[in-house]
Amino acid sequence: MNDDHAISVSQLTKRFGSFTxxxxxxxNVKRGEIFGFLGANGAGKTTAMRMLCGLSFPTSGQATIAGFDLYRDAEKIKKNIGYMSQKFxxxxxxxxxxxxxxxxxxxxLTDKQIKSKTDFMVDHLHLENQVDNLVKSLPLGWKQKLSFSVAMLHHPKxxxxxxxxxxxxxxxxxxxxTMIYEAAHEGTTVFVTTHYMDEAEYCDRVSIMVDGRVDALDTPLELKRKFNAPSMEEVFIQLARKAKRSDN
Amino acid sequence: MRALRILLEKEFKQVFRDPAILRIIFMMPIVQLLVMPLAADYEVKNIKLCVVDFDRSSYSQKLVNKITATKYFRSVDYTDSYEKALTYVEKDEADLVLQIPSSFEKQLVKEDRATVFMALNAINGVKANLGGAYLRTIIGDFNEEVRLEWLQLPRLSPQPTIQVSAINWFNPLMNYQVFMVPGILVILVTMVGAFLSALNIVKEKEIGTIEQINVTPIRKYQFILGKLIPFWVLGLIILTIGLIISWAVYGIVPAGNVFTIYIFAAVYLLAVLGMGLLVSTFANTQQQAMLLSFFLMMIFILLGGLYTSIDSMPGWAQTFTKFNPVSYFIEVMRMVVLKGSGLYDIRNHLFIVFAFAVVLNSFAVWNYRKRS
Structure with a gap:
């Protein structure tokens, strides 16, 4: 177990019946890095992430999140992570x-902390006129920024x-x-999935999942060199083309 | 405990922000308590009677007059054809056919005995049964009157008669509403509690917020308590509205202490809410939760002793009612409202329902998984 690792995953497996x-x-994910977790639809990204967040039991394998064992200390892990699901x-x-x-x-958080957090977020996200409106009235972009800020409320590792x-x-x-960079700058490790390849370029390191396995993991620069590709998009397509299973 | 307070704050805000829930809370007790006791009445009135009189004598007239003078029977036709009477039955225009034979008066006078024939439309079993019984009673009365008329002179009656005089304890006027309204109130509290709690967690599953809750360090029992307490409060509010309506509209004042009802209801609601929460931990969509709760409610209510007496159920069904929380509350309600029973009298009911509450809620907490 390396202290520099925020997340350390070994042989982690999830099977649903006969489907792996x-x-x-x-x-491993290093402390403070922005880790891009890429893969085609149905490659297993969300399932893997749900296991790491303690929402889903692994079938086998080991993982340590923020220094805690995924099996024994799931509740301690939860104090130290933030999670923003695909669904608002x-x-x-x-x-x-x-x-x-x-x-x-x-x-x-105490009432005082909550108040100062609220003031900070209102100011930061320019929500002065919306703060007492129902969330359903917000446009999607603001909803997503708000979700992220809420996931960061308790300064997760x-x-x-x-x-x-x-x-x-x-x-x-x-x-x-920009918000993700700010969070990383303050020392939070960011584990992010995306389908936008320009966003993949923003990550410190990127892993690409194909058919439930991690087929490539490196910095965007190294990956492009290895696959002899001009862009991350090209890297992704080369890897995803090998996939045998399609959309779920 | 701060987490629980935060959870409760959120639940109450959501409940009172949901116009549908507010409408249910206030409309359901009012509608159910105003409409159901009047409609769901055991007393059968307006039994449609067709008289086939082959005799057309003064005695047969007297009998028919006596019958139709009551509010229970409404004469459809007065005919001398049995076939015609049967067509009324076939068209569902008559529930009862009373046939008076041609020799009715003659036999009654001469032989001191006569026969009438009664045909019942048994499609509506309750109406046929009760109608038949009413008619027998009226004919019995008529019989008495005729006998008195004949036997005025002799001091001693040739046949001894036994007069039954009855007194109805706890409900002296046999007021049907006094018996029904407390039961309906139980159903009301049960339905609102079970449905609202079942749908609530499932709603969070559907909109996905439960995932966000599950990644927080919140404890399972805190989460379940946070869901349970708001609906517990709502259930007691509905009970209060119901008790006020039954006092204001039906003049029902519990013979016993109202607090006995509240203490029992408080424990009972825990059991009902536990069941609702348990349903919600099994169901994934509100539709599933609704159907499952509906299925359970139907059984619990029909076998709860509100509409049919538990004592007349078959053995297996009576055994089942011992596992039916609804039947305990209906019994307790009637005991307290009609008989004035106190806490000591309902202690067994209270313990049993408390046990239900403990089992159902433990099961719900156990079955609620933060991790799948």
């Missing part, structure tokens, strides 16, 4: 302020982002990535 969704993946999952019938208060409270920019316009995507 995640097939003995092994990799703040409460639409609560206001922005109420959502922040709810998630902050659940993670054990690692934040897991599952396709955070799906369906979001390019300007908002850029702003979103």
């Amino acid at each position: 969704a995640v097939d003995a993946i092994t990799f 999952s703040l409460y639409e019938d609560l206001t922005i302020r109420e959502n922040i208060r709810f998630y902050g409270g659940i993670y054990g 690692i934040v897991f982002l599952d396709e955070p920019t799906g369906g979001v316009d390019p300007v908002t995507r850029r702003e979103f990535w």
Whole structure:
């Protein structure tokens, strides 16, 4: 176990009946890095991420998240991670302020901390006029930025982002990535899945999953060199073409 | 405990922000308590009677007048053709046919005995049974009157008669509503509790917020308590509305202490909510949860002793009612409202329902998985 590793995964496997969704993946994520977790639809990204967040039991294999064992200390892991799922999952019938208060409270923030966090987020995301509106009235881009901020409320050591920019316009995507950089700069390890290859270029290191296995893992620069490709898009296509299973 | 407070704050905000839930909470008790006791009435009125009178004598007239003078029977036709009467039955225009034979008066006078014939339309079993019984009673009365008329002179009756005089304990006027309304109130509290709690967690599964909850360090029991307490409060509010309606509209004031009802209801609601939460941990969509709860509710309510007496159920069904929380509450309600029973009298009911609550909620907490 290396102290520099925020996430350390060894032979992690998830089977649903005879179907192996995640097939003995092994990799490490360094503390403070932005780790791109790529793969075609149905390659097993979300399943792997759900295991790492303690939402799904692995069939076999080992993993250490933020220094805690995935089997024994799942609840301790949860104190140290943030998670933003593919599906928007703040409460639409609560206001922005109420959502922040709810998630902050659940993670054990005091009223004072919640208040200062709220003020900071309102200021940072320019939500002055919206903070007491129901979340359902927000446009998607703002919803995603808000979800990310809420996932970061308790200063987690690692934040897991599952396709955070799906369906979001390019300007908002850029702003979103600025937020990711800020988080990484403050020492949070970012574990992010995406289908946008320009975003893959922003990552420190990238892994590409094919059919439940991690087929490539390196910096974007190294990957392009190895595959003799001009862009990450080309790398991805070369790898994804080998896939035997298609969309679920 | 702070996490629980935060959870409760959120649940109450959501409940009171949902217009559908608010409507259910206030409309359901009012509609059910105003409409159901009037409609779901055991007393059968307006039994459609067709008289086939072959006798057309003064005695047969008297008998028919006596019958149709009551509010229970409505005369459809007065005829002398049995076939015609049967067509009324076939068209469902008559429930009962009373046939008076041609020699009715003659036999009654001469031989001191006469026969009438009664045909029942048994498609509506309740109506046929009760109608038949009413008619027998009226004919019995008529019989008495005739006998009195004949036997005025002799001091001693040739046949001794036994007069039954009855007193109805706890409900002296046999007021049907006093018996039904407390039961309907139980059904109301049960349905609202079970449905709302079952749908709630499933809704979070559907919109995906449960994932976000499951990645937090929140404890399972905190989460379940956070779901349970708001609906527990709502259930008691509905009970209060119901008790007010039954007092204001039906003039029903519990003979016993109202707090006995509340103490039992508080424990009972825990059991019902536990069941709802258990359903919600099994179901993945609101549709599944709804159908499953509906299935359970149907069984619990029909075998709960509200509409049919548990004592007249077959043995296996009586055994089942021992595992039916609804039947305990209906019994307790009637005991407290009609008989004035106190906590000591309902202690066994209370313990059993408490046991249900413990088992169902433990099962719900156990079956709620943060990890799949």
